[in-house]
């Protein structure tokens with residue numbers, strides 16, 4: 001990867017990624033800015049901005065914390081906006097710039113290659129390759145182990161998660177967005193740690209922690225003791241901007 005990348009943390013699992021003339025937006029959810037100015041630096045997308053870029057909006061599934069139907073109004077206002085949406089999402093009008101994505105399929109849009117994995121919760125995860133950069137956004141594909149859950153269910157979850165992640169082996173991922181959900185308490189980092197053990201990646205962003213940034217301390221600890229070399233980007237506020 002020898003491209004300059006800009007990333008904004010929007011909220012929860014939402015990120016905007018600028019690569020060359022493209023802006024990729026994943027799991028856009030909260031459209032309420034951190035303060036009155038609507039822009040990526042405050043965690044929201046303003047459709048009046050970036051009119052000169054090709055914009056691709058990815059939706060991993062319909063859950064309210066991963067999807068905001070406002071994206072469809074943007075697509076109708078701006079012909080440079082393309083939406084790639086998991087097939088479980090409903091409530092949109094047909095549009096030439098809308099791609100409906102199924103699990104474990106491949107799609108090519110302009111010079112973007114998109115592969116999907118099956119989520120362990122609902123919908124899909126995205127592997128996106130463009131401009132020589134490969135990005136993985138997990139959606140809700142995660143090792144959802146819960147304290148108090150039946151052992152058979154936790155085991156089944158582990159199996160499904162590992163089976164999906166195995167499909168990413170034998171390739172390098174430049175930027176990975178991975179679930180780290182503090183509600184899982186002691187088990188919150190199982191999935192992240194497994195991913196980092198199995199998959200070679202350069203830049204990692206935790207997600208799915210809503211307003212609970214306290215998990216960053218734990219993530220920092222596991223990252224510094226990990227054998228592989230990657231950069232873990234810790235997040236401390238909405239709209240946080242990363243450049244590398």
Ligand SMILES: [Zn+2]
Nearest residue numbers: 063065066140
């Ligand atoms: Zn979720």
